[in-house]
Amino acid sequence: MNRRLVILGAGESGVGTAVLGKQRGYEVFVSDFGKIKETYKQVLIHNNLDWEEEGHTVAKILNAQLVMKSPGIPDNAAIVQQLNEAGVPVISEIEFAAQFTEATLVGITGSNGKTTTATLTYELLKDELNVALGGNIGKSFAEQVSENRYENFVLELSSFQLDGIKNFAPHIAVLTNLSPDHLDRYDYNYQKYIDSKFRITMNQTEADFFIYDGDDSEILTWLENHEIKAKKLPFSLHKEVAEGAYIKNNELIITLHNTKQTMPLASLGLQGQHNIKNAMAASTVATLLKIRKATIRESLERFQGVEHRLEKVLKINNVMYVNDSKATNVNATFYALDSMETPTVWIVGGVDKGNDYSELLPLVNEKVKAIVCLGVDNEKIKRAFGNIVDLIVETAGMEEAVKVAYKIAERNNTVLLSPACASFDLFENYEDRGRQFKEAVRQL
Structure with missing residues (x-):
């Protein structure tokens, strides 16, 4: 039948x-x-x-x-x-497709950094392994399983994809970090969202690995209160770890099975603390899968990031335009603002998924000279920042937002699209939003 x-x-x-x-x-x-x-x-x-x-x-x-x-x-x-x-x-598709492949699966989730980490992991592996990139990025996992030609998969996994698994078990699971996101889908209950992310490890065994941010208090709290079977490999910027990855004397150190690998931080193609963490996670995966150290180092030096994530678009009249459309939550925008080194005109707004903007206040106060709102309803943004930013302008679409930002920005400023919100009110998705931004900048 x-x-x-x-x-x-x-x-x-x-x-x-x-x-x-x-x-x-x-x-x-x-x-x-x-x-x-x-x-x-x-x-x-x-x-x-x-x-x-x-x-x-x-x-x-x-x-x-x-x-x-x-x-x-x-x-x-x-x-x-x-x-x-x-x-x-x-x-979910992930659950359906996984039963039809014998490939080694690397699953990567987290509130932020999962696209960069998944893409970087794929880059580290592809020279030495037969590997495909899929899940929440690029071609679907199921379609690639149907082609039956890959021995390894790197899968970016959203909480929604993990909600639909029953037996799915990656050999290596990565949790990049946790911060409130998509709370509209989790009854505005942060704990439900956190539990959803940890489903990535629920079917793992003692033979599997769980790589996670050892500086993330939410992750550490969850691990204190729940047993997992997989071998735990933290990565940390602030403390030495017995097994996993850490930073010492400006070197990235990975310790696995009593062997140490080191590489200088200065040679990383991606800058910024969050990207160092993404590189630590990806390098730990590559080391587990026995990629040569020289290959890892070369790939890390070469990797320039992913589209729509702090992507430099153009410099016009000494103003840099930066596309961070992929920042669909507050924490992602926190990273973006944190990396700004010149006075910033910030384009923000969209569909609010239960955002709490308070953690951005010190950064906005320090870095942002004007806010350009890009959403159907901007009341919450105006309430949050009205007291600390003198100029807040509402716009009805991307072209107008970019033109307004162009008028406000002065020499040696940055115009940053980092919406902190979903894109579905005015755009198809964050890629569409980012492409429209880049097109509008090129038309200036």
Whole structure:
């Protein structure tokens, strides 16, 4: 009998799962509540898959044996609740695809830095291993599993993807850090969000590894109160660790199985404390997977970061324009503002996911000369910073925001897009937002 697999959401993860499901003998039906992008539609048609858009036919969904839900669909969506009541298992793409590969899996999650860390890890591995990058970044994990040509995967994993796992167990798990994010999806309960991130290690065994920020108080508190089976490897900027990574005398030191590797910090291509941490996490993974020290060092020197993360766009009239569209929460913006070395015109705003802006106040006071709001509702931003920034301007779209910033900025200033919010009010996603920013800067 063909098992019936229903897929909710025909984006990257949904369409990848559909292709893999059909390949593995499932009867597949894809249902999207919105419109399906033309590129994805063509893949569905090409693979002779059954699909629908702009609505769910409940009868064709509830008769599934298994449902893969795209990470963007919340658990409280009506169709998901109906599936739960009917007792149909609802899982994520990561859970579905993992059962069809024997590859070594590296899973990377965290509130910030996970894209940079995952991309950097992939860069460190790719010269010596047969490896693919996927998950919340690039091509879907499921689609790449269907190609059946990779022995290793580096997966960037969001909390939403981890919410939908049951047996998924990466050989190496990385937790970059924790700070409040997506609280709108977790009943505004930070503890629920933290527990969701730690699902990355729940199925690991004593033969697996858990790499984490040993300076992060939330991570340390959770580990004090919960047992995990995997071998713990912290990385720290402030203390020496017996096994893991730390900094001493401006060198990055990695200790594993009683052997030490060192490399000078000055040679890192990425600067800033958060990037040193990303490099520590990635280098620990590479060392575990027996990548040569020279390869690790060369890759770290070469790596210049990822698009939309503190990406220098252009210098115009001695004003640097920086695209940090990927900063979708307060903590990410904290890193961005912290790295600013000249007076900054800060473009901020979007869909607020329960943000607390108070931790930014000292940095904004020190670094920001003007705020340009970019969102449908900016009241919270104006309330938070109205007393410490003299000039706050509201704008209706990216082009206007960039033009206003251009007028305000003076020589040797920086214009920083670091929204601290999700992008769905005015943009498709943070990539679209970042590209629109870059285009608007080039049009100046």
